Amino acid sequence: MAGENRPELYELHEKRLRDAIALKTPDRVPLALNGPAWPARALGEEMTQVATNPMRAYQIIIQAYSSLGEIEAIQSPAYDVSTLPIMWLSRVKAPGRELPVDEIWQVDEAELMTVDDYDAILREGFGPWWERYMHERLPGVLEDFQEFTKSIPPAIQACRDIGVAPLAPAACTIPYEYFCGGRSMKEFMLDLFRHGDKVQAAMDEALPFLIEQMRGLIRTFDFMGLWIGGWRSASEFIAPRLWNRFVFPYYQKMVDAALEENAIPILHFDANWTRDLERLREMPKGKCILALDSKTDIFKAKELLGDHMCIMGDVPPALFSLGTPDEVTAYCRRLINEVGPGGFILSSGCDVPVDAQYDNVKAMVEAVA
DSSP states (O other): OTTSOHHHHHHHHHHHHHHHHTTOOOSSOOBEEOOSHHHHHHHTOOTHHHHSOHHHHHHHHHHHHHTTSOOSEESOOOOOTTHHHHHHOOEEEOBTTTBOTTSOOEEEOOOOSOTHHHHHHHHHOHHHHHHHHHHHHSTTHHHHHHHHHTTHHHHHHHHHHTTOEEOOSOEEEOHHHHHHHHHOHHHHHHHHHHSHHHHHHHHHHHHHHHHHHHHHHHHHHTOSEEEEEBSTTSGGGSOHHHHHHHTHHHHHHHHHHHHHTTOEEEEEEOSOOGGGGGGGGGSOTTSOEEEEOSSSOHHHHHHHHTTTSEEEEEEOHHHHHHSOHHHHHHHHHHHHHHTOSTTEEEEESSSOOTTOOHHHHHHHHHTTO
16 A cells, blocks of 8 residues: 555545445455454554553554555454443453453453342433443443543544544444343343343333434544444344344344434344344345354355345454465455455454464455455
8 A cells, every 4th residue: 555645545445345335346345354452462562552551552453454455444443441341231351450461351241230220220211320330330441431432533543544444433232232241141131031021121211322322422433334233132142032022123223323323334243143134134225234253154144135235254263363374365255256246345253363363364355456
């Protein structure tokens, strides 16, 4: 990219992304790289620098990924571990704090939220309850998150300065994911059976607050797009009748709200969603990205959704870590030919793993050349 005009390069890269989202075929399949841990390892930085030092984190992330060659986008150029407890209501062990400085961070899931909290949400309102929960049960997280938000504008600008689109600098999710993290997965699944009406009422109370938070982020930072994430709400974990009640309607409303704000909803769906892929045809056509992590059958997704929704993914972590550059290239070309070339963005399955081999990540970048 040396010597190219950066504003023109940015426009070209954004056009490729927007063409793919609109189910068109750009002049080449766009790339959108993702994950904060691998950049630290690739540059020989301590993991604590991307976990708890947001002003340094975005510099490391952008430097590592831009070193690989021409890329259209970095999904999340800014990072801090506080983004996890904010959404999952769980403790997180961080390097340099509870862990050695070069270890990967860990969600320390426990039953911090109780059944009585559903009643408290209905009594107090979700917003006041959530703020009190954070201060009492996850002290310091809100303050850390506020520090993280200060890194978002310079991270976005740093991407633009080198002609790279900051595709999804923030993440939001549905009430299901909040409660599942706070209650712990086993207890929350039991709640759906034992206290279903109360859980649904608390979700309905929470959703407007979460949507307004999302709208505020989009307006404040003028995001191109953002994650509307799904992890424990995946089809493989929950029966269809529960999924249809507690999961899908909430995604529909969050997607509609993001589109009203002219942001691209990126359905960052980890785990296996194959069972319910066809339901995503109820989302607006040519407006969203379905980002898969190699657990969902991406080729089935193409078959069911290829004429309706842009698909992004899904080079598997094992291939980055244990494969060869030739194997990475072969899989990427299969994705380009069978899931693309139109309506497709090449990326890792979720994050590039921390132990990915540099030459394997570079092979993914070069596969679209």
